[in-house]
Amino acid sequence: MEYKYQDILKKCSRCGGCQAHCPLFAETGREPYVARGKIELIENLQASNIQWNDRLAEIFSTCLLCGSCSENCPNEVEVVKLVQMSRKDLMAARGLPIIKKNIFQHLLKYDGRLKTVGKLLAFYQKSGVQKLARGTGILSLFPMQLAEKERILPRISGKAFRDTYPDETGLKSPRLKVAYFTGCVTNLVTPKVGASVLKVINSNNVEVIIPKQYCCGVPALASGEIGVGKFLAEENIKYFKDLDVDYIIMDCATCLSTWLEYPELLKSQDAEHLAKKVMDINRFLIEVIDIKLNPPQELGIKVTYHDPCHLKRTPGGKSNPRELLKHLNPNYQFVEMALADRCCGSAGSFNLTHYDLSQKVAKHKIESIAKSKAEIVASACPSCIMQLNHSLQNSGSKVEAKHVIELVAECYK
Amino acid sequence: MDSTYLKRIIKTIGKENVITEYEDRICYSYDGTFQRGIPEVVVFPGNTGEVAEIIKLANIEHIPVSPRGAGTGLSGGSIPEAHGIALVLTRMNKIKEISKEDLMAVVEPGVITGHFHQEIEKMGMFYPPDPASLKTCTMGGNVAENAGGPRAFKYGVTKDYVLGLEVVTPTGEIMRTGGRTVKNVTGYDLTRLLTGSEGTLGIITEITVRLLPKPKDKKTALVYFDQLKDAAKTVTSIIYEGVIPATIELMDRVTINCVEKYTKQGLPLDVEAILLMEVDGSPAQVAEDIQIIEDVCKRNNCRNTEIASAYEERERLWKARRAVSSAIVQLKPTKISEDATVPRSKIPEMVKSLKEIGTKYQLHLPVFGHAGDGNLHPNILADKNDHDEMERVEKAVGEIFQAALALGGTLSGEHGIGIMKKPYLQWELGEVGLNYLRAIKKAVDPNNILNPGKIF
Numbered sequence: 001m002e003y004k005y006q007d008i009l010k011k012c013s014r015c016g017g018c019q020a021h022c023p024l025f026a027e028t029g030r031e032p033y034v035a036r037g038k039i040e041l042i043e044n045l046q047a048s049n050i051q052w053n054d055r056l057a058e059i060f061s062t063c064l065l066c067g068s069c070s071e072n073c074p075n076e077v078e079v080v081k082l083v084q085m086s087r088k089d090l091m092a093a094r095g096l097p098i099i100k101k102n103i104f105q106h107l108l109k110y111d112g113r114l115k116t117v118g119k120l121l122a123f124y125q126k127s128g129v130q131k132l133a134r135g136t137g138i139l140s141l142f143p144m145q146l147a148e149k150e151r152i153l154p155r156i157s158g159k160a161f162r163d164t165y166p167d168e169t170g171l172k173s174p175r176l177k178v179a180y181f182t183g184c185v186t187n188l189v190t191p192k193v194g195a196s197v198l199k200v201i202n203s204n205n206v207e208v209i210i211p212k213q214y215c216c217g218v219p220a221l222a223s224g225e226i227g228v229g230k231f232l233a234e235e236n237i238k239y240f241k242d243l244d245v246d247y248i249i250m251d252c253a254t255c256l257s258t259w260l261e262y263p264e265l266l267k268s269q270d271a272e273h274l275a276k277k278v279m280d281i282n283r284f285l286i287e288v289i290d291i292k293l294n295p296p297q298e299l300g301i302k303v304t305y306h307d308p309c310h311l312k313r314t315p316g317g318k319s320n321p322r323e324l325l326k327h328l329n330p331n332y333q334f335v336e337m338a339l340a341d342r343c344c345g346s347a348g349s350f351n352l353t354h355y356d357l358s359q360k361v362a363k364h365k366i367e368s369i370a371k372s373k374a375e376i377v378a379s380a381c382p383s384c385i386m387q388l389n390h391s392l393q394n395s396g397s398k399v400e401a402k403h404v405i406e407l408v409a410e411c412y413k
Numbered sequence: 414m415d416s417t418y419l420k421r422i423i424k425t426i427g428k429e430n431v432i433t434e435y436e437d438r439i440c441y442s443y444d445g446t447f448q449r450g451i452p453e454v455v456v457f458p459g460n461t462g463e464v465a466e467i468i469k470l471a472n473i474e475h476i477p478v479s480p481r482g483a484g485t486g487l488s489g490g491s492i493p494e495a496h497g498i499a500l501v502l503t504r505m506n507k508i509k510e511i512s513k514e515d516l517m518a519v520v521e522p523g524v525i526t527g528h529f530h531q532e533i534e535k536m537g538m539f540y541p542p543d544p545a546s547l548k549t550c551t552m553g554g555n556v557a558e559n560a561g562g563p564r565a566f567k568y569g570v571t572k573d574y575v576l577g578l579e580v581v582t583p584t585g586e587i588m589r590t591g592g593r594t595v596k597n598v599t600g601y602d603l604t605r606l607l608t609g610s611e612g613t614l615g616i617i618t619e620i621t622v623r624l625l626p627k628p629k630d631k632k633t634a635l636v637y638f639d640q641l642k643d644a645a646k647t648v649t650s651i652i653y654e655g656v657i658p659a660t661i662e663l664m665d666r667v668t669i670n671c672v673e674k675y676t677k678q679g680l681p682l683d684v685e686a687i688l689l690m691e692v693d694g695s696p697a698q699v700a701e702d703i704q705i706i707e708d709v710c711k712r713n714n715c716r717n718t719e720i721a722s723a724y725e726e727r728e729r730l731w732k733a734r735r736a737v738s739s740a741i742v743q744l745k746p747t748k749i750s751e752d753a754t755v756p757r758s759k760i761p762e763m764v765k766s767l768k769e770i771g772t773k774y775q776l777h778l779p780v781f782g783h784a785g786d787g788n789l790h791p792n793i794l795a796d797k798n799d800h801d802e803m804e805r806v807e808k809a810v811g812e813i814f815q816a817a818l819a820l821g822g823t824l825s826g827e828h829g830i831g832i833m834k835k836p837y838l839q840w841e842l843g844e845v846g847l848n849y850l851r852a853i854k855k856a857v858d859p860n861n862i863l864n865p866g867k868i869f
Contacts, residue, residue, distance in 0.1 A: 010746035031440035
């Protein structure tokens with residue numbers, strides 16, 4: 001582990017304060033699953049008292065990277081960084097699980113291949129050729145019932161979002177020009193979110209460019225596959241650095257937080273420069289555009305909001321989405337729920353690799369949503385939204401999770 | 414560990430409640446200190462009967478047992494120093510009863526103190542002990558260590574609220590002490606003996622505590638002093654005037670500078686001390702008390718006073734105090750938090766001694782803490798990887814204890830002796846006192862099963 005991480009390690013006093021804030025400790029009550037336990041293990045690894053093995057791999061994969069522990073740590077120990085770097089060390093020592101290796105090496109690095117898989121998956125889901133998936137054995141890598149697996153897998157859109165829209169929208173005299181980093185989920189799973197972004201932005205006389213782009217790299221980075229993460233980051237920087245745009249907007253909180261880490265990852269001036277232009281769509285609409293809305297009908301549908309972990313710690317990350325929802329009054333009536341900023345348990349592929357635990361974490365959120373009496377739960381991260389919808393369905397709830405921008409787009413014809 | 418023995422434990426409490434893998438056991442080797450001891454097995458019993466069963470088995474095989482709550486202790490009390498069994502009580506976490514009529518509650522040891530506060534405060538009641546770790550620490554751990562907190566000055570510490578206990582003795586029998594009444598003089602006061610016994614005399618499996626009605630009002634004052642001695646004099650004068658604030662927190666200049674550098678909230682850097690005081694009670698009482706405090710501060714040459722009553726405003730005043738912990742680790746990463754306590758009137762002398770010790774051993778030694786009850790928390794900031802520095806820390810700690818004892822104080826106000834202060838115990842108790850403790854331990858724990866090697 002690099003030297004600067006030693007300094008982070010030294011800060012932990014083992015006070016145990018993280019126990020009160022860790023969603024996984026709340027479910028398991030076990031020290032290996034809380035920050036302090038992992039830090040003790042890292043120190044033992046460094047002292048060669050223990051070596052990476054199956055048990056440690058399991059312990060270090062059992063973290064949501066939600067950052068609640070760091071946020072509440074009296075010594076501000078940056079646990080997310082420590083866990084990511086440990087996963088990197090783990091990978092260096094033992095290699096990635098085959099499935100993840102294949103995804104990272106062969107899919108994420110090639111946008112076309114990712115799209116092809118998306119299309120195959122869409123075909124599979126539409127045609128019901130279950131043998132295809134069962135035969136490949138991919139699903140058997142995840143420890144849950146087959147039916148559950150098939151249900152949690154995103155319903156892939158037949159056509160990738162970025163293929164259905166022109167690269168530029170071509171406004172005559174736009175007030176601003178932005179580049180849109182769509183992220184993989186919007187591109188492959190929920191093109192409706194992308195369409196909503198374009199509709200809202202264009203209606204506010206802002207020119208949008210959708211440049212060629214790759215996955216932001218978070219699945220690789222979170223798994224410790226730093227090399228692939230860097231490759232993807234560099235590719236993205238390459239396609240975005242020469243654009244003449246005022247901002248780079250995103251609808252995905254996770255992509256946003258990854259872009260914000262590009263400067264530290266790549267240590268390049270381009271990355272530094274571009275990270276300053278990156279902006280969440282909610283913040284852009286409130287702080288830059290100062291959006292005015294005329295909600296069409298007076299329905300008064302109650303909507304609550306779930307804070308994505310990756311958005312809530314960015315500037316205005318908590319206030320802007322709520323502000324935007326309040327703009328939808330009287331069509332929508334915003335209600336705050338308890339535990340709004342608690343992790344939903346999605347955490348990338350955590351909800352596949354640790355399905356039961358992930359659902360236990362989600363349960364608290366689902367209960368909060370129910371208590372709020374909201375009919376819709378809005379959020380600003382596509383993977384949170386997928387997790388919320390899956391868990392809502394599991395609990396038999398009629399509440400639907402949607403992206404804030406989808407609700408905003410309803411105001412425009 | 415003998416595999417037949419392990420099998421019997423597993424049979425008693427279930428496989429899912431027993432941890433044997435090395436990596437997992439490492440995660441039960443620590444507490445809030447830098448002491449370590451890896452247990453041979455970690456067990457999570459779910460009820461008193463299971464605890465008793467495990468202790469009986471441990472007696473047959475002569476295996477040491479270290480009871481553990483959330484593992485937030487600051488003296489090494491729950492460290493499985495003798496290896497053996499780490500017995501974790503967090504699964505026993507039910508609040509069994511809250512009675513407004515009798516002003517008392519019955520809880521299992523694994524109940525989190527902060528959670529208990531919330532539940533009873535919802536019902537208009539109040540449980541004063543408030544250790545800094547209250548969001549995490551457990552009621553059982555609080556009783557075992559006799560935990561305190563900032564409110565101790567007015568309200569006392571854990572032992573002042575424990576009415577009765579259910580305990581598994583070191584030989585595995587189940588015993589009840591005290592009861593549900595405030596008055597109880599039947600037999601020796603075993604409740605008090607067990608409160609603060611640091612897991613050496615019994616495993617606490619149920620706790621009956623008395624409660625108070627929740628105070629109706631609260632006001633907070635933040636006061637700056639050019640001279641530390643004026644701040645100290647203010648504390649004594651306030652008490653002279655008959656006002657007992659719930660908390661009086663002191664921050665010295667080093668601490669203030671650290672906090673300001675870290676939070677940039679505009680604290681004056683040229684003051685020598687800040688006092689943060691909170692009064693609670695009926696609205697009339699609170700209004701009168703805060704007025705007296707303001708007058709006393711003025712008479713004692715304070716620079717200025719800020720007073721707040723609304724929750725947000727009070728929190729703003731608390732901001733500096735709450736930031737201390739994170740602010741001071743910016744100096745050096747390893748924090749050695751001591752809790753030597755002196756009679757209130759000796760605070761100025763103790764602060765002076767602490768400064769001299771810090772200078773003598775070239776250590777960062779900011780002073781802040783509970784000035785009202787003389788429980789200053791001298792914190793030494795060092796780097797645990799710097800052996801030379803850690804040696805100086807050890808010497809400084811010894812001198813801090815000597816200074817406290819010379820002023821009529823004690824080694825530990827609220828953290829306990831555990832492993833950390835064991836070498837110094839004789840200074841305070843003498844050989845006779847130590848032998849008395851040893852005799853009690855030997856009488857109730859003939860096989861030396863429970864937390865051996867702790868305290869003495």
